[in-house]
Amino acid sequence: MKSVLVTCGATVSFPALIETVLNRPVIGKLKNLGYTRLVVQYGRGFESSFLQLVEKHVGEFSEKSRLGIDVLDNAKNTRVVLAEGVEICGFEYLHDIETLIAKHIDLVISHAGTGSILDALRLEKKLIVVVNDTLMDNHQQLIADKFAHQRLLWSIHADTQQLLNALDKSENEVSEKIGNTYNKQFEKLLYNVAIN
Amino acid sequence: MLLVTAWCLVLWCVTLFLVRICLVIPLFHGRAGARVAAKDGDIMSLTGRTKDLVLFVFLGSGGHTGEMLRLIENYRKVLIEGSAIIHVGYSDDDSLIKFKNKIEQISKRNSLQLKIQYHRFQKARDVGSSLIGSVRSILETVVRSMLLTYRIKSSMSGRPNLTLLNGPGTCCIIALWLKLYHIFLWQPSKIVYVESLARTNRLSLTGAILYPMADKFVVQWPDLLKNHPRAEHYGILV
Structure with a gap:
């Protein structure tokens, strides 16, 4: 079973991202690519x-209460619906999202926060980053560009065609x-500062 | 005559005070001796030598906390394996839970017995709050954090100590108190600040404020070195 995780920031919600992913063409596309589960962390x-x-x-939508994934079944306010043969599961927030990604996720579609980017990259998952350009101080674009330049991820805006x-x-x-x-040099720096 | 003597005394005090500030605030030290490299052997034996380390970390929120947890995990050998006590400052419960999960994992994996103290700080400023609202909450934070920081500071005296900060705003207040205690109470505190990975070409406001105060100022993108000669770069650390 292939699964996608969609994640917004913990402190700032990003409705445009969720809206783009929930588009019928996108869900159809995901199904074509063999994904049968779409997991969404929509934020507090x-x-x-x-x-x-x-x-x-x-x-x-009809609701299912249990998914069979412990981390999600124990999460607060987990909601599950079915659309076009894709199981869509939404939850508010997960403290240990790393375990979920590591064990159950094949592709991450995330906002461009460094935390979420690093979670996905360190667990070596495919990552599509959606830049939130409604944020006032938009360093999300810069960081996404840097990583995209190093071919670590694919960076887009909240747009259906771009996501497809x-x-x-x-x-x-x-x-x-x-x-x-x-980094060994940095470890030495910490050590030297601590003992001197 | 009395007046002149009084003035002389005042001038003396002011001068001494200024000299003291110059001695304490890292900005005035330049970069001389900035990299006193430890020999490789030191790192190997470091668990023994930093047994008394008093570590203070502050968990910001969201991305800041995420980066801090990775720093702690990556550099656990220096930061926690030899620590006598770890002080954890936090201002939101999510960060606290995340930290507890992570530290439990690390100590289980490496069978460590850690002594951790948690301190709740008030948030200096909520994202997007108004100017007047910000000023008020900043002032409140300043006063309340004075006592908290003092308590942490006292447990540091006479032992190897390290304060690791990476934002946001509350860190400025913590650093300010630490340096004031350093100036007036002769209790040295050493601050390492790691700028957020999200900052590629411009320092955050917290970074800019802490730049003169931090003993070591580390950035994660080389572009930031250009205008900040005191900054050091070791690549992506988190």
Whole structure:
């Protein structure tokens, strides 16, 4: 079973990202690429808006209470719906999202926050980053460009066509791996400062 | 005559005070001896030598906390394996839970017995809050954090200590108190600041404020070295 994780920031919600992913053509595309589960972390206090978006794009939904994935079944306010044969599961926020990504996720579609980017890259998952250009101080674009330049991820804006293209690329192109970020010189610096 | 003597005394005090500031604030030290490299052997034996380390880290929120947890994990040998006590400052519960999960993983994996103290700080400024709202909450944070920082500071005296900060705003206040205690109470504190990975070409406001105060100022993108001669770059660390 192939699964996609969509994640917004923990502190700032990003409805445009969720709306883009929930588009019928995108869900169809995901199904064509063999994904049968779409997991969405929609962010704190965003539950009712998420359900509205689901209703708007996916239509009437039935709810399932359990998924069979422990981390998600224990998460707060997990919602599961089915659309075009794709199981859509939304939850508010997960403290240990790394375990979820490591064990159950094949592709991550994320906002361009460094935390989420690093989670996906360090666990060596394919990553599409959607830049939130409504943020006031937009360093998301800069950081996404830097990483995209190193071919670590695919960077787009919240746009259906761009997402469809990026999904194709994620299937056909091979991205680079981030490698180990342990640095011996920096460790020495910490050591020297501490003992001197 | 009395007046002149009084003035002389005042001038003396002011001068001494200024000299003291220059001695304490890292900005005035230049970069001389900035890289006193430890020999490779030191790192190997470092668990023994930093047994008394008092570590203070502050968990910002969201991305800041994420980066801090990775720093702790990547550099656990220096930061936590030889620590006598770890002080953890935080201002939101998500960060606290994330930290507890992570530290539990690390100590299980390496079978460590860690002594950790948690300190709740008030947020200096919420993202997007108004100017007046910000000023008020900043002032409140300043006063409340004075005592918290003092408590942490006291447990550092006479032992190897390290304060690791990476933003956001509350860090400025913590650093300010640490340096004031350093100036007036003769209790040295050493601050390492690591600028967020999100900052590729411009320092954050917190970074800019901490630039003169941090003993070591580390950036994760080389573009930031251009205008900041005190900054050091070791690639992506988190």
